[in-house]
Amino acid sequence: MKTKILLIEDDENISELVKYNLTRAEFSVITAADGEEGLLLATEESPDLILLDWMLPNLSGLEICRRLRRNNSTAHTPILMLTARADEPDRIRGLETGADDYITKPFSPKELVARIQAVLRRVRPALAAEQLRFKDIILDNVSHQVTRAEKPVHLGPTEYRLLRHFMENPGRVFSREQLLDSVWGYDVYVEPRTVDVHIRRLRKAINGDTLPDYIRTVRSAGYALDTTNAI
Structure with a gap:
């Protein structure tokens, strides 16, 4: 990205x-x-x-x-x-x-x-770091590997870019349109609802069945990476 x-x-x-x-x-x-x-x-x-x-x-x-x-x-x-x-x-x-x-x-x-x-x-x-960290999530910009609680997380290319964007901007709320521009590229046309599909995939990959969910859905605004209401 x-x-x-x-x-x-x-x-x-x-x-x-x-x-x-x-x-x-x-x-x-x-x-x-x-x-x-x-x-x-x-x-x-x-x-x-x-x-x-x-x-x-x-x-x-x-x-x-x-x-x-x-x-x-x-x-x-x-x-x-x-x-x-x-x-x-x-x-x-x-x-x-x-x-x-x-x-x-x-x-x-x-x-x-x-x-x-x-x-x-x-x-x-x-933006210049080799590794990004948020709580127990580590994203390595060099090897393109992600771990959570010291266990590997397997992500598709789009989910990886989404996670990296969130980890570069923790706590900031992004609308679907802003995520499309930043992650997919402003010259690529993708339906805004496509973001929801990839957010669900990202959540499933990094949360599994038991870990807290750090991706917050903000009604009528978008998504953010933070620990507010993490369950």
């Missing part, structure tokens, strides 16, 4: 350059050309990181950053600002508004990729 990045940038040439280099670095990239579209995609697509231009049509990058930080679903999403504003007061404003890092134009594509990876390691260490 590739790390998903939302690029909010109105300059078409820069947008294409960034998308090309991030795709080569094996990121999944979604683009928006103005602030309003960017805000919508940030909520709908649940990106792992947002690249945000400062000067945008309709809404400035600073205002977008403020709104993202006030929204519960995006409050903790890493934000890296791209801007031609190189003065120290501007950098400080961007960071104080909620950006996790700041890179000025023009920039090296290699540096941008390195900055993104550094932010992800710092803010979302699970």
Whole structure:
């Protein structure tokens, strides 16, 4: 499952350059050309990181950053600002508004990729971890093996990706549509109810007949991995 990045940038040439280099670095990239579209995609697509231009049509990058930080679903999403504003007061404003890092134009594509990876390691260490752990569940990103209570768990490819996504974001509630985009891919059409089928398979595989169920169904919202009401 590739790390998903939302690029909010109105300059078409820069947008294409960034998308090309991030795709080569094996990121999944979604683009928006103005602030309003960017805000919508940030909520709908649940990106792992947002690249945000400062000067945008309709809404400035600073205002977008403020709104993202006030929204519960995006409050903790890493934000890296791209801007031609190189003065120290501007950098400080961007960071104080909620950006996790700041890179000025023009920039090296290699540096941008390195900055993104550094932010992800710092803010979302699970994305770079060789092993993910949640209670007695261990998922090994290298061997693609899963154990629970020290016993192997056999998962299909989709169930494995679902579990990994939940373990990278423990406690966060995802709608069926968000899971489809993150696990299946936003360019693949699958019926939302398909998610329910794979959730049932995942539960059966990791819970067996006796272990507590850590996958919580949130009525009218979706699913989350946590210990609330685990039985």
